[in-house]
Each structure stands twice: as C-alpha cells, then as structure tokens.
Amino acid sequence: MKTEFTAQTEITPQLEKKIVAIAERYHKEPHQLMRILLDIQKVTSNAIPREVAIVVSRVTGIPEAKLYGFVSFYAMISPAPRGKYVIRMCESAPCHVTGAVAVMESIIKTLGIQPGETSRDGRFTLEYCQCLGVCESSPAILVNDMIYKNLTPGRAATLIEDYMRGDVS
Amino acid sequence: MSKVKLTIDGLPVEIEEGATILRAADELDIYIPTLCYHPDQNVKANCRICVVEVVGMKLLVPACSYPATEGMAVLTHSQRVRTARRNILELILARHAQDCLHCDRSGFCELQKVSEEMHFLRTPRYPYVARSDYWDDSSPSIVRNSQKCVACGRCEYVCSNIQTVHALSKVGRGFEVNFEPAYGKKLGDSVCINCGQCIQACPTAALTIYDYTLRVWRAFADPQKTVVAQVAPAVRITLAEALGEAPGTISTGRLVTALKRVGFDVVFDTDFTADLTIMEEGTELLGRINNGGVLPMITSCSPGWIKFCETYYPDLIPNLSTCKSPQAMFGALIKTFYAKQIRKVPSDIFSVSIMPCTAKKFEAQRPEMGRNGYRDVDVVISVQEIARMIRSAGINFSNLPETPFDSPFGLGSGAGEIFGATGGVMEAALRTVYEIVTGKELDSLDFESVRGFEGIKEASVMVGDIKVKVAVAHGLGNARKLMDAIRAKEADYHFIEIMACPGGCIGGGGNPIKNWRKMGPRLEAVYREDKNMPLRKSHENPYVKKLYEDFLGEPNSHKCHELLHTRYVDRSYLLR
Numbered sequence: 001m002k003t004e005f006t007a008q009t010e011i012t013p014q015l016e017k018k019i020v021a022i023a024e025r026y027h028k029e030p031h032q033l034m035r036i037l038l039d040i041q042k043v044t045s046n047a048i049p050r051e052v053a054i055v056v057s058r059v060t061g062i063p064e065a066k067l068y069g070f071v072s073f074y075a076m077i078s079p080a081p082r083g084k085y086v087i088r089m090c091e092s093a094p095c096h097v098t099g100a101v102a103v104m105e106s107i108i109k110t111l112g113i114q115p116g117e118t119s120r121d122g123r124f125t126l127e128y129c130q131c132l133g134v135c136e137s138s139p140a141i142l143v144n145d146m147i148y149k150n151l152t153p154g155r156a157a158t159l160i161e162d163y164m165r166g167d168v169s
Numbered sequence: 170m171s172k173v174k175l176t177i178d179g180l181p182v183e184i185e186e187g188a189t190i191l192r193a194a195d196e197l198d199i200y201i202p203t204l205c206y207h208p209d210q211n212v213k214a215n216c217r218i219c220v221v222e223v224v225g226m227k228l229l230v231p232a233c234s235y236p237a238t239e240g241m242a243v244l245t246h247s248q249r250v251r252t253a254r255r256n257i258l259e260l261i262l263a264r265h266a267q268d269c270l271h272c273d274r275s276g277f278c279e280l281q282k283v284s285e286e287m288h289f290l291r292t293p294r295y296p297y298v299a300r301s302d303y304w305d306d307s308s309p310s311i312v313r314n315s316q317k318c319v320a321c322g323r324c325e326y327v328c329s330n331i332q333t334v335h336a337l338s339k340v341g342r343g344f345e346v347n348f349e350p351a352y353g354k355k356l357g358d359s360v361c362i363n364c365g366q367c368i369q370a371c372p373t374a375a376l377t378i379y380d381y382t383l384r385v386w387r388a389f390a391d392p393q394k395t396v397v398a399q400v401a402p403a404v405r406i407t408l409a410e411a412l413g414e415a416p417g418t419i420s421t422g423r424l425v426t427a428l429k430r431v432g433f434d435v436v437f438d439t440d441f442t443a444d445l446t447i448m449e450e451g452t453e454l455l456g457r458i459n460n461g462g463v464l465p466m467i468t469s470c471s472p473g474w475i476k477f478c479e480t481y482y483p484d485l486i487p488n489l490s491t492c493k494s495p496q497a498m499f500g501a502l503i504k505t506f507y508a509k510q511i512r513k514v515p516s517d518i519f520s521v522s523i524m525p526c527t528a529k530k531f532e533a534q535r536p537e538m539g540r541n542g543y544r545d546v547d548v549v550i551s552v553q554e555i556a557r558m559i560r561s562a563g564i565n566f567s568n569l570p571e572t573p574f575d576s577p578f579g580l581g582s583g584a585g586e587i588f589g590a591t592g593g594v595m596e597a598a599l600r601t602v603y604e605i606v607t608g609k610e611l612d613s614l615d616f617e618s619v620r621g622f623e624g625i626k627e628a629s630v631m632v633g634d635i636k637v638k639v640a641v642a643h644g645l646g647n648a649r650k651l652m653d654a655i656r657a658k659e660a661d662y663h664f665i666e667i668m669a670c671p672g673g674c675i676g677g678g679g680n681p682i683k684n685w686r687k688m689g690p691r692l693e694a695v696y697r698e699d700k701n702m703p704l705r706k707s708h709e710n711p712y713v714k715k716l717y718e719d720f721l722g723e724p725n726s727h728k729c730h731e732l733l734h735t736r737y738v739d740r741s742y743l744l745r
Contacts (some may be wrong), residue, residue, distance in 0.1 A: 050352040054745060063335035064744070065360075068351035072340045079352060 009049045009081055016055055018043045023059040033062075033070065037077050045081035046125070046144075053079075075129060083118045083125035085163055087111075088142040091128040094135035099152070103139050106153035110160045124163070175241040190221055190232040190243055201245055202254070202283040204261070204372050205321035206233040208684045211330075213322050217257050218283060222247045229253055254287060263295035264344075265373065266316040272374050277682060279372035280319060301347045307357030309534050310379055310527035310678070311365060313349070318375035320346050324367035331671060332645040334477065336361035348375075360480055360743045364473035364645070364669045365527030365551075365678015378527055378679055381548045382558050388519040388547070389432035395511065396519045398433040399499045400424060400574075402440055402581075403525035403589035403674035404552055406694045411556035411681040412566045417690025419698050422571020428523075428555075429572060431562045438574040439522070440581020442495040442502065443588040443597070445716070446470065447707035449492045449733055450594075451602045452724035454664055458635065463487045465640075465655065465662040468594050470494045472532035473669030475737065477645050482652050483739040491734040495588065496522045496529055497538050499578070500545025501732040506720050507578070515543050522549050525589070525677035528669065537735045551679025582710050583614075583702035590695040591643035591673035592619035592626060595666040599630055599639070601708045606633045614705050620696070622672060622688065625651060627662075639664045644671035 011019075022039045025032065037048055037056070044052050053067045071079045089095075089104050108114060111124050118125040134140045137149035141156070148159055162168050170185045177194050184193045189212070194201050205216035214234035221232045224242040229250060237243075244250060261280070269275050303315040325348055328337045336359050337348045350359035368376045388394050409418035428436045454466050469475055469490045478485060493501070499522070504515040522529065526549075532538065533546040550558075559566055573579060584600055587593030596616045603611055618628040619639065624647040629638045640662045642648045648667045654660040670676045675691040676683060683691075704710055721728050 053352070057744075063329070063338075065335040065338035065351040066329070069338035069340055073342050 009045050009047075009051045011051050011055065015043065019052060019055045020059055023056045026060040026062075033060075034074070034077075037071065041077060046083065046086055047078040047081045049079060049081055075127075081118075081122075084123045085143055086125045086127060087160070088127050088129035088132075089115070090130070090132045090138070090140050090142075092131035092135075094131070095139040098138045100139040102153045103141070103151045103156045106157045107141070107160055110157045110164075173237055173239040173241075175237050175239070175243065177243045178245055184237055186236075188237055190223075190230070190235050190237050190241075191219060193237045194221075194232060194243075194245060199245055200286065201232045202286055203233055204279060204283060204319055205323065207323050207326075207370060208686065210323060210326050210370070213326075216261065216319060216321055218254060218261070220250060220253050220257070221245050222250050255289060258284060258287060258289055259293040259295055261319055262293045263297055264300050265319060266297065266299070266314075272317070273377040273380070274317075274374035278374065298344075301345065303347055303349055305349070305356050306379065307355035308361060308363060308379065308531075309357070310363035310530045311356055311361065311368060312377045312379050313356055314375055314377070315347050315349075316375075317373045318348060319373055320348070321372060322348070323370040323372065324348055324376055327366045327370040330646070332362075332364060332366055332669070333649050334360060334362050334364070334645060337367060358743075362473045362476040362480070362645070362669065363528040363531040363678075366670060368527065368678050369676075369680070369683055378551050378553055379530060380554055381530070381550050382554050384548050385519075385521055385550060385558070386432075388521070391519075393517055394519040395434050395513055395517060396432065396521060397435045397437065397503050397507070398428050399437045399439045399442075399496065399503070399520075399522045399578075400428070401496065401522070401524045401526070401589070401674065402443060402586045402593075402695075403677060403680070403691075404523050404555070405698070406589060406675055406691050407525055407552050407680045408556060409566070410687070410691075411552050412559065414567065415690070416687040417694040419694050420566070421698070422573070423566060423569040425572040425574055426569045427559045427564055427566055430564055430569075431555075431558050433521070435575045437499065437503075437578040438581045438585075439495050439499055440585030440588070441578045441710070441712065442499040443585030444582050444707035444710045444713045445498055445733065446492055446495050446588075446594075447584060447597050447601050448713060448717075448724045449498075449729060450490050451598050451605065451707075453490055453492065454598070454602060455606065456725065458637075458663060465660065465665045466490050467664075468666045469735075470588065470594055471528070471667060471669045471674075472526070473528035474645065474648060474667045476528070476531065476740065477648070477669065478652070479737055479740040480743050481649070481741075482656070483741045485652060485655060486737045486739065488655065489737060491730075491736070493538070493733055493735045494529075494532060495585075496524060496549070497532060497545060497735065498733045500533070500538060501540075502578070502716075504540075504543060504545050505732060506716070510577075515541070520545065520547050522546050523552070523555050524549055525552050525674045525680045526670075527551060527678040529679075553679060553681060556681070577712055577715075580704070580710060580712050581702075582707050583699035583705035584707045585710075586702060587695055587699050589674045590620070590692050591622070591668050591676075592616075592641045592666065593673060593695070594668075595619045595628075595639055595641050595664070597707055598664065598666075599632075599637075600706045602637070603630065603632050604706065605708060606635075619666075622685070622692070637664065638662045639666070641666045643668040643673050643676075645669055 048071045057064045071077045140149045203219045205213045212234045214231045219232040220229040222244040301315040305313040325337050405421040409420040410416045425436050467488045503520045508515050530549040533549045538545045584597035619641050626641040642651045672688045
C-alpha cells in the first residue's frame with residue numbers, strides 16, 4: 001500500500017479535546033471503533049493521520065500499529081490527510097454501464113485533479129469506491145455523506161462547481 | 170474427552186474431539202504442506218496450501234483449521250487436492266521473488282520445502298508481481314523484505330500477541346496487504362525492540378537477521394587487527410542445531426576449534442562476564458535492599474527487554490539494574506583491560522560477539538557502549554551467521570576436535586552458563602547472594618522453582634533473616650503483566666528477571682528457527698552443561714576474583730561503575 005506521510009496534521013488543543021471526547025466512547029462501546037473513527041474523521045482532515053492515531057491510541061489503549069492496520073484496511077477511512085470534501089465515484093459495473101466514465105472525466109476536468117489526489121487548496125479529494133447501493137439511479141457519486149444520483153457529465157460539472165463556489169455545504 | 174474416529178487416505182485414526190485434520194494426519198505421520206500454520210500460534214488458515222478433500226463435501230477444506238469429525242474420510246493427495254494445491258502454490262509464488270540461489274533462507278525456507286515436497290516442477294503460470302517495494306534495513310538487527318512475504322501473518326502474531334510490542338501490523342488489503350510498522354515508519358525508527366521473534370516466526374526470508382559477517386571476514390584479512398570473539402552461553406547449545414545436528418547438542422569444545430579455524434585470534438567465554446554480572450548485580454541488589462533503594466530491581470541482561478522498558482515503562486527505569494549485559498561488560502573489558510595486557514591500542518582490536526540474539530546488535534551500537542571514539546563491541550553476529558561462516562570456511566563441524574577457551578577470560582561457571590535459559594540469571598544470583606550474605610554453603614544449588622517454561626515464575630528464598638521474593642518472566646507479554654503489577658504497586662518482589670524472548674536466550678531471535686518442540690531439548694542441555702561444570706557459583710570463579718584484585722577493585726567500585734554499569738534513556742517519544 002502506497003501512502004505518502006509528508007503532510008503533518010497539527011493537533012491544536014481544541015482539536016485534541018474533540019478527538020478525545022469522541023474516542024472516549026470506545027470505553028463504553030468497544031465494538032464501535034469503526035463509527036468512532038468515522039466520527040473523528042469529521043473533525044480532522046477527513047482522515048486518521050498519525051498525529052490523530054496517537055491521541056486515539058492514548059485514549060483507547062489500542063496500539064498505534066493496530067489502528068493503522070484498521071485505518072489502512074477500510075476505504076472510508078484514510079491514513080493520509082484528505083480534502084474537506086471527499087468525492088467518491090462508484091466504479092462498479094452498473095454505474096460503469098450507465099456512463100460513469102464520462103461523468104468521472106467531467107469531474108476530473110472540473111477539479112483539475114486525478115483520482116487519488118487532493119486539490120491544491122486542500123478542499124477536494126477524488127477517489128473511486130465500490131457500489132453505493134443505488135444502482136437503479138446510476139451513475140452515482142458520494143460527496144462526504146451526500147449521495148448524488150442520475151448524473152450526466154454536465155450535471156456532475158455543475159454540482160462540483162457549486163461545491164467549489166461554496167454554494168453547498 | 171471423547172474421541173472421534175476417521176480415516177485419512179484410507180488409514181484409520183482416532184483423535185480427541187475438536188482436533189484439526191492436520192493434527193490427525195500428524196498422528197499417522199502423513200505430511201500435509203503448511204505455510205501460515207505455526208505450531209506455537211493460533212490458526213490463521215489464510216494461505217490455503219493445506220487444503221484436503223473430505224469425501225462427500227463439495228469444497229476442499231484447510232486441514233489446519235477444519236476439525237476432524239466422526240466417520241470423516243479425508244484424502245490428502247487426491248487429484249482434486251493436488252490440482253488445487255499446485256494452483257495455490259503458483260498464486261503464492263506470483264507474489265514471492267524467486268531468487269532462492271542467493272536468499273538468506275535458502276535451505277531452511279518453508280516455502281521452498283513446500284514446493285519441494287509437493288514435487289512442483291513447472292514454471293508458475295502467473296507472472297511475478299512484487300507485493301510492495303517495501304525494503305527496510307533501517308534496523309541494525311532485522312531486515313524486512315516484502316518481496317519475500319507470503320502474508321501469512323505469523324510475524325504480526327508473535328509481535329502483537331506474544332511480545333506485545335506492536336511494531337508490525339497488517340497494512341492494506343487484498344493484493345497489497347503487507348506487514349510493516351505504523352504510518353510508513355521504518356523498523357529502525359519504530360517501537361521495534363529488535364528481539365527477532367518475527368524472524369523466528371517467518372516461514373520465508375521476508376524477515377531476516379541483519380548480516381554482519383562481511384565485516385568480520387574483512388577484519389580477518391586485516392593484519393593490524395587482533396580479532397577477539399566472545400561466545401554467549403546459549404550459542405554452544407544452539408550452534409550444532411544450526412549446523413544440522415539434533416536440538417540440545419552441546420558443542421562448546423568444537424565451537425572454539427571452529428572459531429579458531431575460521432580466523433578468530435582469541436576466543437573468550439561470555440560465561441565469564443556472566444559471572445561478573447552476578448557479582449555486580451548481586452552487590453547492587455544487596456545494596457538496594459540494605460539502603461532502601463528502588464525495589465524490585467530488574468535484570469538488564471536482555472537488550473530487547475531494555476528497549477521495551479525504555480519505550481513502554483520509562484517510569485520504571487529506576488528499577489532496572491544499572492549493570493551492563495554480559496556482552497557489553499566483556500566489550501568494555503576487552504578494549505581496556507585486555508588491550509593493555511596484550512599491549513595493543515583499542516582500535517587494533519576487533520571485538521566480535523557471537524550471540525543467540527538480534528537485539529545485541531542494537532545494544533552494541535548504543536552510544537553508552539563505547540568510549541573515546543571506539544566501540545566496545547565492533548560487530549555482533551548471531552548463531553545463524555556464525556553457522557554460515559563455519560560452513561563457508563569449509564569446516565566439517567561434526568568431526569572437530571575440542572579446544573578450551575583462551576585465558577584469561579576462558580573460565581566461566583555453571584551459574585554463568587544458565588544465563589542462557591529463562592530463570593538462569595535469577596538462579597545464578599541466588600546461588601551467589603545466598604552464600605555471600607549467610608556465609609554458608611547451599612545444600613542444593615538447583616532452584617527448581619525458577620526453572621522451566623512457565624510464563625511467570627515466582628519463588629521466595631530465606632537469605633539470612635530476609636525473605637527474598639523473586640519473580641521471573643520471559644516473553645514480553647509476560648513481562649508486561651509483571652510491569653503493570655509493579656506500576657500498580659501490587660508487586661512486592663525484591664528481584665525480577667526478565668528475558669525478552671520466550672524461553673530466554675536459547676529462544677533468541679538469532680538462533681536457528683525454533684518452535685516450542687525444539688525448546689525442550691535446548692533447555693535440558695543448558696542445565697546438563699551447568700551440572701557438568703567444575704564450578705557452579707559465580708563468586709567462586711578464580712579469574713573473576715583475580716580480575717577484581719588486579720583491576721576492578723571490589724564489586725560496584727568506581728572503576729566498575731565506569732566500565733560495567735550503564736544508563737538508560739526514556740524512549741516513550743516513540744509512542745508520541
């Protein structure tokens with residue numbers, strides 16, 4: 001697995017407080033590690049980088065290496081910092097058949113970044129993902145928690161531009 | 170427990186309920202190839218090379234995890250099994266660099282053995298694609314080569330579950346899965362404590378010992394250098410095994426002959442400084458007990474354990490004995506006392522220690538282990554490496570005559586010898602402390618309660634009018650339990666021995682590849698060697714006495730502190 005670890009995430013006291021508060025849920029519900037890490041991602045750089053993992057490790061007692069194994073396994077969690085908006089294009093067959101390739105090309109053109117990259121302003125990360133479960137309205141993309149269906153290249157570009165302008169939050 | 174009857178390849182066998190097909194096949198002496206299976210670990214069943222056919226079942230099942238049941242008929246080499254196994258092997262080989270000719274594990278690689286036993290001759294149908302280009306020689310002890318990894322997970326199991334070091338983790342998923350330290354760190358910068366248990370667990374050459382033999386060969390070729398070897402207690406127990414003899418074969422005399430023939434000028438016995446360690450550590454312990462020092466005092470012979478303590482328990486560093494390990498004490502003596510004796514400058518002495526340990530390589534590089542710009546120990550080589558050196562020098566080890574160690578550091582006692590096994594340092598210390606304090610001779614020198622492979626052993630001994638409570642732990646998972654108890658102030662021991670490796674030095678990472686079945690004979694050999702020694706107590710070693718008279722003064726003197734004691738650093742930053 002190739003991950004660049006050059007970017008540092010600064011842990012301010014406020015951020016640390018937020019992370020600790022979420023991580024402490026682990027003591028009550030240790031089976032919910034996934035949920036906890038996803039929630040922590042929302043207050044950090046959309047990722048669980050090393051600096052964050054160390055705080056989580058300290059609170060939960062889970063060794064850093066174990067957390068890294070967990071984080072690197074699941075596609076929804078990233079060990080490297082990501083943009084404020086993570087755009088995920090479904091790459092499963094139904095979306096592919098209904099025109100995902102053209103939609104993706106349009107998104108790439110609009111954002112100016114390739115899949116796996118983060119825009120230079122740190123706002124957008126583009127990724128592929130597996131089936132989103134809305135095959136009846138494919139092609140579909142996921143932007144953070146929001147799903148957008150029945151896309152065409154033109155609609156996708158408009159949507160991304162809305163995000164870029166900050167019309168959607 | 171109830172038993173079940175089944176047949177394997179038509180042969181009837183009876184085995185307790187719940188046992189796996191693999192166990193049942195073992196009863197019948199039927200070989201089923203395995204890779205991810207390790208006799209000392211939990212079942213993983215991820216490599217699938219052990220698949221067998223159960224008559225009437227649609228799918229093949231892995232023998233290492235599938236339980237034997239009543240009336241089951243198992244076929245281990247039917248056409249279906251053979252076809253499937255070949256395909257599985259080809260898939261594994263598609264991710265395994267096949268440069269066996271110059272591979273560190275060639276000859277004792279489990280994948281090589283599987284391929285050979287399966288009589289696999291064709292060229293694999295799938296092209297080789299490297300798992301990852303992760304190559305890591307940042308650690309002075311362990312080299313990690315992902316191209317040889319078969320993703321069995323045995324290294325991670327031993328690192329996390331047995332040693333609780335958590336240096337390696339399973340990273341990524343699917344084709345890209347790899348075993349590496351967290352967040353792209355290199356082993357050398359990680360919490361890895363260099364114990365080498367992952368090397369012992371690895372079936373292939375994905376984890377190997379950092380090889381320093383070239384530097385030793387180069388030193389032999391340098392006419393300026395006097396090449397001095399010191400040989401650790403456990404080496405004479407495991408070297409013969411590394412050269413193909415039965416586990417537990419003691420080879421002290423042949424070992425010295427072989428080292429001389431390979432090119433070492435002088436061969437000393439680390440048993441000697443083990444005795445010295447007992448004098449220093451015993452005196453330190455008595456000092457702490459009498460003067461209200463920090464108790465419990467914990468042994469410091471195991472460099473893997475030291476780094477573990479520095480990383481995970483920096484608050485307990487004051488509990489560590491300040492004594493250097495026997496290897497480091499010897500290093501200091503060779504470059505000072507011995508150098509003066511043979512009228513050489515320290516830089517003209519090349520000091521090599523031959524150890525069952527990979528963490529000693531790290532210890533020798535610590536800044537505390539040297540002075541005036543030279544290292545006390547120049548190179549540490551493991552049992553596996555010295556076995557290779559002996560073989561590549563064309564020496565037939567089995568036919569060698571015996572040679573004694575060189576003086577003045579050639580005599581060690583049985584107490585020094587048992588340093589090689591878990592509980593040994595404790596037993597050696599008790600023998601000496603008891604006799605020094607009480608002035609009486611021990612009736613029996615064998616402290617059975619600190620011997621054996623139980624994870625944590627406890628004993629208490631009346632020494633004069635003090636009841637000395639001791640504990641012994643081996644394997645860092647067990648050490649962690651003891652340390653947590655000390656932290657919580659729930660332990661009232663005086664003295665604790667901790668060895669990083671399960672079983673002590675005879676289970677060290679630099680030994681020939683082990684499992685618990687081989688450890689029994691090794692342990693037995695340690696105590697057999699102890700019994701055969703003319704001297705069995707450290708304080709009766711005449712050369713140790715003489716060294717104190719001529720050079721060191723008395724135990725824990727200023728000179729001793731300068732040469733034989735050390736300090737530790739807080740490494741908890743590795744966790745931050």
